[in-house]
Structure formats: structure tokens, C-alpha cells
Amino acid sequence: MFYQVKHQAHTERSRDITDLFQLPTRRLARALLGTTLVHDSPEGRTSGVIVETEAYLFRGDPACHAHKGMTKRNASMFGPPGMAYVYLIYGMYYCFNVVGSRPGVGEAVLIRAIEPREGLELMHHRRRVTEQTQLASGPGKLVMAMGIGPEHDGIPLFGKSSLRIEPRRSRPSRIASTTRIGITKGMDLPLRFYIAGSRYVSKK
DNA sequence: GGTGGGATTAGCT
DNA sequence: GCTAATCCCACCA
Numbered sequence: 304m305f306y307q308v309k310h311q312a313h314t315e316r317s318r319d320i321t322d323l324f325q326l327p328t329r330r331l332a333r334a335l336l337g338t339t340l341v342h343d344s345p346e347g348r349t350s351g352v353i354v355e356t357e358a359y360l361f362r363g364d365p366a367c368h369a370h371k372g373m374t375k376r377n378a379s380m381f382g383p384p385g386m387a388y389v390y391l392i393y394g395m396y397y398c399f400n401v402v403g404s405r406p407g408v409g410e411a412v413l414i415r416a417i418e419p420r421e422g423l424e425l426m427h428h429r430r431r432v433t434e435q436t437q438l439a440s441g442p443g444k445l446v447m448a449m450g451i452g453p454e455h456d457g458i459p460l461f462g463k464s465s466l467r468i469e470p471r472r473s474r475p476s477r478i479a480s481t482t483r484i485g486i487t488k489g490m491d492l493p494l495r496f497y498i499a500g501s502r503y504v505s506k507k
Numbered sequence: 508g509g510t511g512g513g514a515t516t517a518g519c520t
Numbered sequence: 521g522c523t524a525a526t527c528c529c530a531c532c533a
Contacts, residue, residue: 357525366525376518394515396526413525443526485525508533519523 320470321461324385328403328410331384332358333478333496335401337471340417344450344465347425351417351439351449353468355497355504357483359400361409366489369409379457380409387466389446389456396443399451401460401468415484415495416440418503419448441505476500 323334333356341350359367368377368390379388380402388400388411400411417439419426426438426448439445446452451466460468477499482490484506497504 359525368525371519374518390525391515391517393524393526394517396515398525400525415525441526483525487524510530510532512528512530514527517524520521 320468321385323468323470324401324403324461326403328360328412329358329494331401331403332356332412332494335412335414335468336478336496336498337473337475339420339469339471340414340445340449340466341421341469342449342451342466346450347422349419349422349425349449351419351421351445352471353414353416354418354501355414355416355495357413357415357496358403358494359411359413360494361404364489364492364494366483366486366492367410369411373409377409380411381407382457385459385461387455387458387460389451389453391453392443397446397452398442399446399449399455413442414445415442416497416501416503416505417445417449418501425450436502440503444505 335353335356338353339350361369369380373381383406384403386402388402389397392398400413402411404410419438430448439448455466475498479497479499480493481495483495
């Protein structure tokens with residue numbers, strides 16, 4: 304069952320979002336582009352298409368939080384793929400990740416930007432910006448716009464979860480890859496991916 | 508248009 | 521004590 308699902312996911316023929324999470328993390332980072340992040344919060348629904356991601360790998364990647372093993376903070380990175388990993392950064396912002404690989408490995412995909420689709424008014428209420436392209440064009444920004452917080456750390460991002468990822472309807476026209484942003488280790492690795500031409504990415 | 512610094516806290520050394 | 525997967529604003533050009 305597990306391996307059959309895994310094989311289907313590799314060919315990207317399946318429609319089930321949980322199949323996607325079985326992909327190797329680097330491929331998951333690309334496959335998440337074009338999918339939709341949805342949050343049904345008490346204040347209402349917000350959603351957006353994921354347009355920018357970064358992969359963090361266990362092997363050979365010193366920028367990965369799991370690189371030095373499991374701690375209290377990064378524990379959910381070692382859980383099953385398709386769970387959320389939310390952590391505090393710079394003492395004031397949160398970052399939202401999708402756990403990848405297999406249980407116990409410790410890999411994740413940082414969601415860096417979304418193109419807002421539903422709940423634009425609520426997003427504007429949560430963020431103090433007028434520009435729509437500034438609403439969720441950065442990891443800290445999208446967390447604020449979507450109403451994501453530390454309470455979402457470790458929850459599943461599929462099924463009936465209030466915070467979930469829905470399959471893409473079409474493949475992005477072109478995906479660009481660069482080195483990752485805001486890190487001081489593993490700077491040479493081309494593990495950042497974004498939908499080429501999108502006005503909603505954090506940086507071109 | 509671009510850059511430099513401040514905010515603020517958990518976790519590691 | 522210092523660093524960190526960030527953001528925003530003041531300031532200069």
C-alpha cells in the first residue's frame with residue numbers, strides 16, 4: 304500500500320494530496336508549487352496558491368533545523384510527511400513548513416509565498432498593507448495573512464484539517480530554482496523554487 | 508531606486 | 521552571550 308502510493312506519487316499521476324507528501328523532499332518542494340493552501344479559521348476562510356518554496360534536507364544541508372538532531376523545537380520535522388512544522392524566527396515571526404520524507408528523517412519544505420485567492424479582506428485585516436502583492440510574499444507575511452500560528456505545529460495538512468493543502472489543477476508553466484534566502488549555511492545549494500513570472504514571490 | 512538597522516525571544520554554546 | 525529559514529521603516533540617492 305505504502306510503496307504503491309509512493310510509486311504513483313513519483314509519476315505525479317495521482318490526485319490525492321497525501322500521495323504528494325511521499326515524494327522525496329526536493330521534489331516535494333517543486334510539486335507543492337501550484338497547490339492551494341487553505342485555512343478555515345474562526346474568522347473565516349483564507350486561501351492562496353503556493354508560488355515559492357524552499358527544501359531543507361537532512362543530509363549535507365547545514366541550514367536544515369534537523370541537521371544536528373531532534374530538539375523540542377524541531378520535533379515535528381521528524382514526524383510523518385504532510386504534517387505542519389511551525390517555528391518562531393527572529394523572536395517575532397513564525398515560519399510555516401510542510402514536513403517531507405519519511406518519519407524519523409527530519410526534512411521539510413518552507414512555504415515562502417502564496418498568491419492570495421480567498422479571504423482577501425481578512426488578509427488585509429490581518430496585515431497592514433494595501434498592495435495585494437505584499438500580502439503574502441514572504442514566509443512571515445503569509446503566516447500572518449493566513450492566520451497561522453504555533454498552535455498549528457504538528458497538525459496534518461490533509462483530510463478534514465482546518466489548515467490543509469489541496470491538489471493543483473494544472474502544472475505551473477515554468478519553475479525557476481535559485482539558492483535559498485536568509486541563511487548563512489548551505490548557501491550554495493539550489494533548493495529554492497518558485498513559479499517563474501509570478502508577481503507574488505518574495506524576490507525575483 | 509537601494510540600503511542599514513531595530514524589533515524581540517527561544518535555543519544553543 | 522549570540523544567533524536566527526524576517527519584516528518594515530527611516531534615510532540616502
